[in-house]
Amino acid sequence: MDSEMKKRDENQYSPRPNGGSQSTPLKLPFIIGVAGGTASGKTTVCDMIISQLHDQRVVLVNQDAFYRSLTNEQLQKVSEYNFDHPDAFDTELLLSSMQTLRTGRAVSIPNYDFKIHKSVEPARLVNPADVIILEGILVLHDNRVRDTMNMKIFVDTDSDVRLARRIQRDTVERGRNVENVLDQYAKFVKPSFEEFILPSKKHADVIIPRGADNDVAIDLIVQHIRTKLGQHDLCKIYPNVFVIHSTFQI
C-alpha cells in the first residue's frame, strides 16, 4: 500500500477519544473522483456506475458547478477566456462543499449555465450519501481535492473522438457554433489539456480506456466500490478488525 493510499485509509477511521490503540469506525462516504479531457465520457461513465449502484445512496457532484461566473467585462471578451485553466474554478468553494458532504450534511451547490457563462438560481441541493462521485476535467489536478478521494479514475479517450463529440454537444446543447468550438479548442482546450489535465492522469488509481464503451472496466470499478462499502459495514460490526485496502489497474 503506498503512503497516500494508507493516509486515505486512515481517514476512514477516527481514533478513540481515550487515545487507545483501537479505532472506532466513522461512517464516512466513499468518495470517487472521475477526471479526463472534455467529452471523454466522464458523465456517461458516472451515470453507468450510478445505475449499477442503484441499491446504494450515490450522489454526483460536477466540477462544472464551481466555474466562476464571468464579469460583464470578461463576457465582452469571452473568446479570450480560458475555461480549461484551473483558475476558472472556485476550488475553495468546491473543497468546502465536499467537506460538508463528507461529514454527512447536505450542501447547496451552484447551478452553472454554459450558455451565459454564469451561475443561475436556483442552486442545487445535494444530499449526503454513502458514495459521492466528483466528476470534472480537473478534479485530479489539485492535491487538496485529490486528498478527499478514496478512489481516483481517469477516463482516457482519443482526442479526435473527444473533439468530434465536443463539436456535436456544444453546438446542440451549449449554444455555440462550429467555428467558435474549433477556435476555443485550438486556443485553450487542447493546450490546457496537455498542460494540466493529461499530467493529472498519473494520480489515477484506475485508467479507463475508451470511456463508457469499456463495460469490463466499469463492472470492475462497481465491484470494487461494493467491496469497499461491504468492508465499511464489516467494520461497523467488528470495530476492532482493520481492513487492508489495495489498488488495482485496468
Ligand code: ADP
Ligand atoms: P464528459 O462528461 O467527459 O464531457 P460526456 O459523458 O458528457 O463527456 O459525453 C460527451 C458526449 O459524448 C455526450 O453527448 C455523450 O452522449 C457522448 N458519448 C459519451 N460516451 C460515448 C460513447 N461511448 N459512445 C458514443 N457517444 C458517447
Ligand code: C5P
Ligand atoms: O463537460 P466537459 O468536461 O466537457 O466540460 C468542460 C469543458 O467546458 C471545458 O473544456 C471548457 O472549455 C468548457 N466550457 C465552456 N464554456 C463555459 C465553461 C466551460 O466551453 N462557460
